[in-house]
Amino acid sequence: MTYPIYNIFLQTLILIGNTFNVNFELRNENNINEDIFMLIERHYINLDLLNRFKSKSNEKIAQFENIIISNIESFDIPLSSALNSALVAVNKSRLIFGANHWEQILYLGLINGSAFRTYCNNKGYQ
Numbered sequence: 001m002t003y004p005i006y007n008i009f010l011q012t013l014i015l016i017g018n019t020f021n022v023n024f025e026l027r028n029e030n031n032i033n034e035d036i037f038m039l040i041e042r043h044y045i046n047l048d049l050l051n052r053f054k055s056k057s058n059e060k061i062a063q064f065e066n067i068i069i070s071n072i073e074s075f076d077i078p079l080s081s082a083l084n085s086a087l088v089a090v091n092k093s094r095l096i097f098g099a100n101h102w103e104q105i106l107y108l109g110l111i112n113g114s115a116f117r118t119y120c121n122n123k124g125y126q
Contacts, residue, residue, distance in 0.1 A: 008050075008100045010109035015119050022057040022109075024050045024102065053102040060103055064110055065120075072125055079125050083111050 007030065011023040026044055028037040044050060064086070071082040090107045097104060110116040 008053075008102055008105050010105050013106075013109045013113050013115050015115040018119070018122075020058065020061055020115060020119075022054050022061075022106065024053045024105070026050065049102075053106075057106055060106055061110065061116075064107060065116075068120070069123075069125065079117065079120050083117075087111050 007027050009025050009027055011025040012021060014021040026041055028034075068079070068082045068086060071077060071085060072079060086107065090104050090111065094101065094104045
């Protein structure tokens with residue numbers, strides 16, 4: 001049995017002062033059957049999953065920050081190297097948890113976007 005491929009996206013990841021504003025959205029970019037996508041969408045709405053992901057994001061960002069900063073300080077590496085290492089780990093985790101696992105989507109946004117880099121740079125990590 002094959003399962004439809006839908007996508008959870010990190011809609012926004014904005015740095016406001018020292019706080020991140022995070023929003024997730026569900027999109028059907030792989031053109032799965034509309035009825036199936038509506039079923040998935042209703043599931044997310046009924047369980048309020050996107051808002052639940054958002055509410056847990058700052059905790060996950062803090063954990064991610066601790067890992068990145070610990071690697072920078074322990075191994076005397078630049079921020080870019082720590083983020084590259086994190087990317088390898090996230091890609092391995094996506095194989096285990098799935099490509100749409102919300103935490104992995106969040107981590108990819110942190111790694112690939114500018115908000116987390118700016119945040120780290122503001123704390124003195126280059």
